[in-house]
Amino acid sequence: MAKRELPGHIAAALAGAGGAADSAGQPWAGRSLEGEGNPLHQFDKDDGQPDPGYTAAAAALVSGEGSEADVVASLATARVYVAIVATLGEEAQSAHGLAADKEADLALVTLTAPDGRKALPVFSSVDSLARWHPKARPVAVYAPRAALSAVSEEAQLLVIDPGSDVTFVVRRPAMWALAQQREWIPCYADPSLPGVVSEAAAQEPAVRQVQLSAGSGVVSRTAGGTLVSGGGSGPELRVTLQLAPGLDASGLQTVAAALQQRLAAHPEFVERVDSLELKITR
Incomplete structure (x- = not known):
């Protein structure tokens, strides 16, 4: 079997990080993280589509058959995406002659609501995030975890799918209820x-x-x-x-x-x- 070579940019990045082997001396080359025994993360089979429960609750609200409480309840178990933007702090050149990020920061994208309050945008699908901010990186999380992130960022609102056909705002009391994984009553x-x-x-x-x-x-x-x-x-x-x-x-x-x-x-x-x-x- 032919030797499996790493792509040049990955090899250069690994060399810059200390070599082509992990801390135990096992080589990275030829490794595969695929298969049932090697999940990349809890959403490794995620197809990027909206959570069916949230989609159904939002559609029922629009049709007049659902309620705000139903939508928030659907978020309790929904996978959503937060938007992360990488900002280059300092750029350097590697020993292989390639540009390398010597220092970079990752930050959650936040918004300012019309009344001046801080809001965290959250997206039901990869497509809705990409349409809103093409350069942002989607990070899959459960909605209660996104609510916790909003609290830690001192945001007062979660805004679901800004710029989409249906934008749903989760206010502070509902956001706190999601973060604490308890029922919310308007x-x-x-x-x-x-x-x-x-x-x-x-x-x-x-x-x-x-x-x-x-x-x-x-x-x-x-x-x-x-x-x-x-x-x-x-x-x-x-x-x-x-x-x-x-x-x-x-x-x-x-x-x-x-x-x-x-x-x-x-x-x-x-x-x-x-x-x-x-x-x-x-």
Whole structure:
């Protein structure tokens, strides 16, 4: 059998790293990492296609048959891709006359949302990542691991498939739930939050009634303009206050500011609510 030679660029890279053998002196040449006993990583058979569970949940949301909670639940077991960009810090020439990266940095690609918050883009497929950033390298991870990476990067949002037909934003509470591998309940459907808000509002004599509902920023649109009842990045929770008549503009502002201050100091509310809008009625 003919001797199996390493490609020149690989041989040069190995020589620059200390030789054509591993730390035990076993040669790299002729080795194969293929086969059942030699998986490269847990996604070595990955075909780069979207996770079927996530695809189905996103399609159901667009059609009006699913919910935000269903999409986040599908991500709990979904493989996604994060985008990594290599930046050359210093370039040198190897002993073989080839250009070599003497120093390079790998970094996660992050975004800045319209409201100024940091976001981590995540992709359901290799193709969607390549369309968004052709020079980025896809790294396959489970979505909960991507959520952990977002937390470590101090990001407040996960953005699934930016620039694609369906872009879904996972807000901070859902992102934290994914990272902790626990179920997420949208704050506008959380049965414990009306009591929290009502207790805070009860300290204002002018408040007659409190109602919670989904905020105006929950909805999103597909690239084609179809309205979707979830996946948006704007205000997540709407608190409607019915006030007693007779308050002027200054009085209304005082009541609203006092309620917002109390809610911002409530740990449970802060943990479960990403963003808030107040609506005042008479």
